Amino acid sequence: MALGEIAALAFPSMMVAFCVSSIVMLIVIAGFMFSDRDNALVFEPVEEGELDVETCEPDAEKPAQTKDERIAAVAEKFGLTARETEVFTLWATGHGAKSIEEKLVLSSATVRTHIRHIYEKLDVHSRAELIELLESL
Incomplete structure (x- = not known):
C-alpha cells in the first residue's frame, strides 16, 4: 500500500489510477478477512x-x-x-x-x-x- 502511495506521488499523472486500485485492493482484502464464520x-x-x-414425549x-x-x-x-x-x-x-x-x-x-x-x-x-x-x- 505504501509503495502505491509513493508511486502515486512520483507519477502525479497516474494518481487517480493508483488511488482507485488501492481502494479496490482494500475491499478485496477486507472481504477475505471477515467471513461469516x-x-x-x-x-x-x-x-x-x-x-x-418432533420425537419429544409429553409427560403423562x-x-x-x-x-x-x-x-x-x-x-x-x-x-x-x-x-x-x-x-x-x-x-x-x-x-x-x-x-x-x-x-x-x-x-x-x-x-x-x-x-x-x-x-x-x-x-x-x-x-x-x-x-x-x-x-x-
Missing part, C-alpha cells in the same frame, strides 16, 4: 439429528400440547414481541439463521439480534437449553 457466535447451523423436537400427567402451543406459551410467558415470536418459532423448530433470513426477509444482523434478545429474555445460553425449556412445559 467470524460472526457466527451461537448462530451456527444445526447438524443433522442435533434437534429432534400433563395434557398433551402441540409444539406450536408450547412455543406460543413460552413466547407469552416471557413477553416476546410478535417478530421475536416468529423468529423463535422457526429457531426452535430447527431452522438455521440463513433459513430464517430467507423466510422472514430479514438481514442476518437482524436475525442475530432477535435470537440474542430471545436468549436473554428466556435466560438460556444455547439451542439445547431452549429446547429443554420448551419440553418442560
Whole structure:
C-alpha cells in the first residue's frame, strides 16, 4: 500500500489510477478477512439429528400440547414481541439463521439480534437449553 502511495506521488499523472486500485485492493482484502464464520457466535447451523423436537414425549400427567402451543406459551410467558415470536418459532423448530433470513426477509444482523434478545429474555445460553425449556412445559 505504501509503495502505491509513493508511486502515486512520483507519477502525479497516474494518481487517480493508483488511488482507485488501492481502494479496490482494500475491499478485496477486507472481504477475505471477515467471513461469516467470524460472526457466527451461537448462530451456527444445526447438524443433522442435533434437534429432534418432533420425537419429544409429553409427560403423562400433563395434557398433551402441540409444539406450536408450547412455543406460543413460552413466547407469552416471557413477553416476546410478535417478530421475536416468529423468529423463535422457526429457531426452535430447527431452522438455521440463513433459513430464517430467507423466510422472514430479514438481514442476518437482524436475525442475530432477535435470537440474542430471545436468549436473554428466556435466560438460556444455547439451542439445547431452549429446547429443554420448551419440553418442560
